[in-house]
Amino acid sequence: MLIGVPKEIKNHEYRVGLTPASVQELINRGHQVIVETNAGAGIDFSNEEYVAAGAEIIETAAEVFERAEMIVKVKEPQPQECEMLREGQLLYTYLHLAPDPKQTELLVKSGATCVAYETVTDERGGLPLLAPMSEVAGRMSIQAGAHHLEKAEGGRGVLLGGVPGVAPAKVLVIGGGVVGDNAAAMAVGMGADVTILDRSLPRLRQLDADYEGRAKCVYSTGNAIEEYALEADLVIGAVLIPGAAAPKLLTRDIISRMKKGAVVVDVAIDQGGCFETSKATTHQEPTYVVDDVVHYCVANMPGGVARTSTMALNNATLPYALALAENPKQALLSDKHLLNGLNVHKGMVTYKAVADVLGYDY
Ligand code: NAD
Numbered sequence: 001m002l003i004g005v006p007k008e009i010k011n012h013e014y015r016v017g018l019t020p021a022s023v024q025e026l027i028n029r030g031h032q033v034i035v036e037t038n039a040g041a042g043i044d045f046s047n048e049e050y051v052a053a054g055a056e057i058i059e060t061a062a063e064v065f066e067r068a069e070m071i072v073k074v075k076e077p078q079p080q081e082c083e084m085l086r087e088g089q090l091l092y093t094y095l096h097l098a099p100d101p102k103q104t105e106l107l108v109k110s111g112a113t114c115v116a117y118e119t120v121t122d123e124r125g126g127l128p129l130l131a132p133m134s135e136v137a138g139r140m141s142i143q144a145g146a147h148h149l150e151k152a153e154g155g156r157g158v159l160l161g162g163v164p165g166v167a168p169a170k171v172l173v174i175g176g177g178v179v180g181d182n183a184a185a186m187a188v189g190m191g192a193d194v195t196i197l198d199r200s201l202p203r204l205r206q207l208d209a210d211y212e213g214r215a216k217c218v219y220s221t222g223n224a225i226e227e228y229a230l231e232a233d234l235v236i237g238a239v240l241i242p243g244a245a246a247p248k249l250l251t252r253d254i255i256s257r258m259k260k261g262a263v264v265v266d267v268a269i270d271q272g273g274c275f276e277t278s279k280a281t282t283h284q285e286p287t288y289v290v291d292d293v294v295h296y297c298v299a300n301m302p303g304g305v306a307r308t309s310t311m312a313l314n315n316a317t318l319p320y321a322l323a324l325a326e327n328p329k330q331a332l333l334s335d336k337h338l339l340n341g342l343n344v345h346k347g348m349v350t351y352k353a354v355a356d357v358l359g360y361d362y
Contacts, residue, residue, distance in 0.1 A: 002070075181207065264294070
């Protein structure tokens with residue numbers, strides 16, 4: 001199959017659909033890969049590396065879209081990209097169609113077959129192509145929090161791990177899923193005093209066994225959130241209620257009584273945020289202050305570490321890319337979890353939740 005990788009065109013998006021290593025894997029299986037010039041340049045994957053892996057470099061996105069049978073991207077296609085898709089072509093990328101009627105309409109009109117990373121499932125009911133970005137955001141939340149605890153960043157001037165003779169900072173992680181677990185692992189590694197709150201007992205049991213006492217694992221109630229937040233230097237918001245907006249667990253009242261210069265990182269901001277005072281921010285201006293508490297609410301945290309994120313995403317997307325390139329129909333029909341990724345096919349919305357929300361026949 002001829003696979004095409006256009007350069008991402010969303011503002012400040014430096015990730016790329018395929019790394020040179022992934023290109024090499026596809027070529028080893030007998031496929032051809034065309035890559036738009038400088039598609040990976042922003043994260044130091046040069047044209048030369050793609051050529052060394054066996055790809056052909058193409059000058060324009062238009063030619064990539066015209067020639068390729070399968071397009072591999074990261075972000076949802078922008079209107080000018082949707083216009084270039086056609087029937088019989090396969091699109092493999094994040095789509096997030098439910099809140100995006102315009103994109104859905106354009107993809108339906110294109111007639112292309114569109115597989116969305118975010119709805120591919122796994123045996124355990126997880127979302128394997130979303131998990132790598134949660135791992136990145138979770139780990140990054142502690143790095144961001146530690147940085148903003150510094151005096152010059154508006155924080156209270158506290159070092160996460162303390163030093164011999166000075167107690168470490170207190171870190172509260174609300175939500176112990178993929179983001180929360182990765183945040184806690186970093187905070188524990190830096191020597192902080194860590195508490196994880198979750199309202200799933202099986203999850204708390206698992207975390208308790210994994211951390212062997214290096215993090216306190218506590219059932220999440222309003223009282224527990226208040227008690228631990230008031231003594232915290234850093235709070236990470238990492239809850240998810242699938243399909244729903246994040247609950248506002250940290251109220252303005254609690255925030256107004258937190259330590260002056262404490263930092264709150266709301267990773268759940270992409271679901272509306274789990275702190276009452278949260279509003280989405282960008283990498284250019286990541287923080288703002290409410291009641292002397294520094295808020296970090298960047299909605300696309302993985303974009304800040306685009307090289308790591310691209311490689312993490314490729315580790316998860318490549319096996320499906322290989323299967324799709326081999327035989328798209330067979331790949332989809334023989335794997336119900338990959339089939340869950342199929343959102344649009346030949347002018348039909350094929351993902352029930354999207355069809356229901358946007359009023360398409362299913
Ligand atoms: P997950 O499903 O793995 O974990 C969520 C956890 O929250 C679960 O363990 C659940 O039991 C727990 N939870 C639910 N209600 C709770 C409550 N009231 N108190 C305590 N815990 C509660 O989800 P995840 O992959 O860890 O993602 C967490 C959030 O981070 C999601 O909103 C996701 O979209 C977001 N996210 C944001 C970025 C970003 O760049 N900002 C990147 C990746 C993920």
